[in-house]
Amino acid sequence: MEKFETFSGIAAPMPLVNIDTDMIIPKVFLKSIARTGFGANLFDEMRFNRDGTEIPDFVLNKPQYRSAQILIAGDNFGCGSSREHAPWALDDFGIKVIVSTSFADIFFNNSFKNGMLPIVLPQEQVDVLMADAEKGENARMTVDLEAQEITTSDGDVIKFEVDAFKKHCLLNGLDDIGLTMEKEASIDAFEAKAGAARPWV
Amino acid sequence: MSPKTLYDKIWDAHVAHEADDGTCLLYIDRHLVHEVTSAQAFEGLRMAGRKVRAPEKTIAVPDHNVPTTEGRDDPAQMTEESRIQVEALDTNAKEFGVHYYPVSDVRQGIVHIVGPEQGWTLPGMTVVCGDSHTATHGAFGALAHGIGTSEVEHVLATQTLIQKKSKNMKVEITGKLKPGVTAKDITLAVIGETGTGGGTGYVIEYCGEAIRDLSMEGRMTVCNMAIEGGARAGLIAPDETTYAYVKGRPHAPKAGAFEQALEYWKTLFTDEGAHFDKVVTLKGEDIQPVVTWGTSPEDVLPITGVVPNPEDFEGGKVDAARRSIEYMGLTPGQKLTDIEIDTVFIGSCTNGRIEDFRAVAEVVKGKKIKDGMRAMIVPGSGLVRAQAEEEGLADIFREAGFEWRLAGCSMCLAMNPDQLSEGERCAATSNRNFEGRQGYKGRTHLVSPAMAAAAALTGKLTDIRELM
Numbered sequence: 060m061e062k063f064e065t066f067s068g069i070a071a072p073m074p075l076v077n078i079d080t081d082m083i084i085p086k087v088f089l090k091s092i093a094r095t096g097f098g099a100n101l102f103d104e105m106r107f108n109r110d111g112t113e114i115p116d117f118v119l120n121k122p123q124y125r126s127a128q129i130l131i132a133g134d135n136f137g138c139g140s141s142r143e144h145a146p147w148a149l150d151d152f153g154i155k156v157i158v159s160t161s162f163a164d165i166f167f168n169n170s171f172k173n174g175m176l177p178i179v180l181p182q183e184q185v186d187v188l189m190a191d192a193e194k195g196e197n198a199r200m201t202v203d204l205e206a207q208e209i210t211t212s213d214g215d216v217i218k219f220e221v222d223a224f225k226k227h228c229l230l231n232g233l234d235d236i237g238l239t240m241e242k243e244a245s246i247d248a249f250e251a252k253a254g255a256a257r258p259w260v
Numbered sequence: 261m262s263p264k265t266l267y268d269k270i271w272d273a274h275v276a277h278e279a280d281d282g283t284c285l286l287y288i289d290r291h292l293v294h295e296v297t298s299a300q301a302f303e304g305l306r307m308a309g310r311k312v313r314a315p316e317k318t319i320a321v322p323d324h325n326v327p328t329t330e331g332r333d334d335p336a337q338m339t340e341e342s343r344i345q346v347e348a349l350d351t352n353a354k355e356f357g358v359h360y361y362p363v364s365d366v367r368q369g370i371v372h373i374v375g376p377e378q379g380w381t382l383p384g385m386t387v388v389c390g391d392s393h394t395a396t397h398g399a400f401g402a403l404a405h406g407i408g409t410s411e412v413e414h415v416l417a418t419q420t421l422i423q424k425k426s427k428n429m430k431v432e433i434t435g436k437l438k439p440g441v442t443a444k445d446i447t448l449a450v451i452g453e454t455g456t457g458g459g460t461g462y463v464i465e466y467c468g469e470a471i472r473d474l475s476m477e478g479r480m481t482v483c484n485m486a487i488e489g490g491a492r493a494g495l496i497a498p499d500e501t502t503y504a505y506v507k508g509r510p511h512a513p514k515a516g517a518f519e520q521a522l523e524y525w526k527t528l529f530t531d532e533g534a535h536f537d538k539v540v541t542l543k544g545e546d547i548q549p550v551v552t553w554g555t556s557p558e559d560v561l562p563i564t565g566v567v568p569n570p571e572d573f574e575g576g577k578v579d580a581a582r583r584s585i586e587y588m589g590l591t592p593g594q595k596l597t598d599i600e601i602d603t604v605f606i607g608s609c610t611n612g613r614i615e616d617f618r619a620v621a622e623v624v625k626g627k628k629i630k631d632g633m634r635a636m637i638v639p640g641s642g643l644v645r646a647q648a649e650e651e652g653l654a655d656i657f658r659e660a661g662f663e664w665r666l667a668g669c670s671m672c673l674a675m676n677p678d679q680l681s682e683g684e685r686c687a688a689t690s691n692r693n694f695e696g697r698q699g700y701k702g703r704t705h706l707v708s709p710a711m712a713a714a715a716a717l718t719g720k721l722t723d724i725r726e727l728m
Contacts (some may be wrong), residue, residue, distance in 0.1 A: 074576060074577035074579070075576070075580060075583070076559075076575075076577060076579075077456055077556050077580060078578045079458075079556075079692075079694045080693070081695065081696055081697050082695060082696075084463065085696055086673050086697075087675070088674045089296050089402070090296075090339070090341035090342060090344070090345055090674065090675070091341070092299035092300065092303070092345060092348050093300065094300050094409075104696050118580050132371065133281035133576045133580075134457060134575075135456055135457035135460070138457070138490065139392065139692060140391070140392050140406075140673075140692075141297065141390055141391055141392040141394075141406035141407060142296070142297065143297065143300075143390075143409040143410060146408075159565040161457050162460075163457075163460065163490060164460060164461070164490070164492050165392060165405075165406050165407065165408060165563070166413065168407075169408035169409075170409060170511050172411065173410070221279050222281075222424070224281055224283045224422075231464065235312070235410070235414055235422055236308070236414050237415075237417065237418050237423065239285060239414065239418045239420060240287060242276075243276050243418075244650040245285065245420060246277070246419065246420055248276075248314075249275075249277075249287050250287070252275075252406060253273075253274075253287065257384070258520070258526060259382070259513035259517045259518075259520065259521045260289050260317075260385060
């Protein structure tokens with residue numbers, strides 16, 4: 060996994076609440092057995108007409124947001140299915156950071172596994188960032204994970220919380236499986252103990 | 261020792277390692293695998309030269325893509341991409357040596373129906389699957405939740421998940437249900453109450469007399485939709501109903517081992533005085549047959565209600581409701597029972613079990629579905645299908661005009677050929693009414709099996725109590 064580095068990027072506003080994983084990547088695009096290439100169909104039904112032409116009103120089709128790297132979204136982003144194709148599609152499009160008042164649990168975990176950073180903030184602060192994102196391409200925000208800060212285009216600094224272990228993994232680009240395998244002795248010991256206590260499992 | 265919730269007990273029994281910051285390695289007892297979310301995980305193992313750590317605890321079955329029409333062994337019935345996914349699962353299951361139920365096996369079906377049916381799911385276990393509706397298995401008092409593909413790979417390689425503990429939430433349904441009200445109405449009513457984000461960060465334990473009174477099938481329906489309320493998992497403490505269901509299943513413990521297991525299972529309940537971070541209580545007698553009107557499972561109303569006005573909501577929900585009502589082609593103030601439907605889908609991991617089909621048969625026996633209605637019943641597994649045939653239910657369905665299908669996820673998520681066309685409106689027993697869920701621009705109203713059956717007869721969303 061690539062290390063998560065501090066960057067400045069364009070933020071796109073998507074104030075709709077309950078943006079679900081079927082919106083992010085409709086199921087007809089889940090049929091690939093690769094992890095890449097899903098960005099072309101990100102938000103497919105909101106972004107494209109059936110004939111493949113773009114729907115001009117959709118935020119990521121507007122000239123100022125086409126290279127957005129940050130999404131400022133409404134409440135409960137990523138609800139619905141467990142499909143990791145949702146963060147894969149966002150990542151493939153170029154979105155590295157999503158800010159919302161809340162995320163669905165599985166989507167939230169899936170994002171970190173792909174080097175992306177979902178950030179939870181209170182409504183007032185999401186409102187500030189949403190307003191900043193509305194300014195378009197001139198409003199570049201800076202996301203600094205090390206310092207846990209987002210700096211708006213006006214220079215306002217908003218602090219955010221992040222799980223210490225997840226932060227460590229993102230900053231160092233660490234592979235979860237490799238880390239867990241270092242604890243194999245604990246897993247072996249657990250298996251032996253649990254196997255004796257609950258042999259029917 | 262301080263009192264523990266059921267979730268606390270199962271969690272504590274599965275922590276293989278705990279770091280100083282509370283990040284745990286949770287040991288996984290059962291890993292269920294299907295074709296859509298596993299190919300990249302197996303490929304990851306292959307590239308890293310890793311094995312499946314516990315193939316004997318890993319169970320694979322194709323369900324999302326498979327056609328549900330006769331003659332489906334013919335590859336021409338699947339799109340090229342679907343066929344590649346199913347074939348990848350065939351290959352991976354063989355190569356890595358996990359348990360496998362191929363499409364040709366009568367035991368094949370929706371992973372969350374096959375697991376319990378075969379006795380893989382047992383009380384007190386941890387169960388995961390790359391599918392959000394893994395919550396279903398919580399009906400057995402098993403801690404069960406959906407995971408993403410990276411986590412699927414992690415579990416395949418290490419038989420553990422990196423987790424932090426969730427908070428405890430109690431959902432109590434007191435008293436008795438009124439006639440015509442089912443497990444599906446309970447679970448939808450709860451989401452209507454809490455919202456789709458109300459359970460985020462929690463594991464829900466469902467309890468109360470109305471829950472105790474449910475069969476295992478009904479309990480699975482309730483837990484299945486815990487995820488639609490945002491919860492990581494839903495749980496119901498095991499009891500005599502659970503033990504009776506489990507006993508004798510192919511992979512359940514036998515004889516002495518069963519007795520030993522039973523002794524342990526009887527310790528799986530929330531202790532008196534255990535702490536819940538959030539409590540929601542509904543009176544069973546207040547719950548009515550419900551339907552969804554919008555494009556979020558929280559858009560729930562009693563069938564006697566009317567389409568709401570977006571202005572009645574607050575905050576971001578105003579715009580969301582406006583968008584939903586437009587998408588659904590409805591008018592605020594319109595009576596829900598005036599909404600005409602053209603398609604009925606009965607099945608899915610929410611309502612594709614034998615009890616659901618008995619409920620449908622009771623409504624449609626000796627009757628005909630409305631002219632022009634497309635109505636399909638899709639069993640959750642080959643064994644459910646066989647049992648329904650044996651009980652004569654399939655004949656009742658066919659005579660009433662339903663299509664009687666083979667097992668799979670089908671039109672719940674419409675990855676196979678079973679889909680809504682643009683503008684079609686469906687009464688569905690599945691779990692999600694999202695935009696485009698059942699097909700591009702298709703419209704979904706979530707209901708119980710009995711309500712779906714009633715709608716198939718009348719051609720409109722219908723209060724089942726009027727047909728009783």
